Amino acid sequence: MNLNRSVQRPSKFWHRRNQPCILEVSLIHAMPGPPPLKSSSRTRNRGRAWGIAVANQLALPGLGTVMAGRKIGYVQLAFSVLGVLMTTSFLVWCVPNFGDWFPPPEDDSILMAHLEKWLPWLLIAGTGVLFFGIGWFMALFSSRSIIREQSVGERDK
Helix, strand or coil, rough: CCCCCEECCCCCCCCCCCCCCCEEEEECCCCCCCCCCCCCHHHHHHHHHHEEEEEEEHHHCCCCHHCCCCCCHHHHHHHHHHHHHHHHHHHHHHHHHHHHHHHCCCCCHHHHHHHHHHHHHHHHHHHHHHHHHHHHHHHHHHHHHHHHHHHHHHHHH
């Protein structure tokens, strides 16, 4: 159903150039938009900077830095995601093999065999925690820098 109709006026209504006048009739009226919010750009920028900091520190390190438009955020994301994947892979391997330690082995050769079996996975887990920590601290310094830039910009206004 076409709600916008073109209506041609009777032939006695002509333009100067012998062209018929066309009257547009619209049955749908556009709704007015919502009124603008009364928050200043300063408040919005401060809230955005703190939102980026929260995303960086509590959600996923590097995500807020990417949201702020900084390319170093991709490095932070890579460190944090790689750290989470490495630590998770250790936990997935650890659950079925946890029975190696209960009851504790009494023979030293069995204990050393278990340690040799677990050592690569413990190194993977430790490296994962280290990578995540590197990404988190990089994101911490980025968040601090973003908040400082916003507060300096506020003082300049």
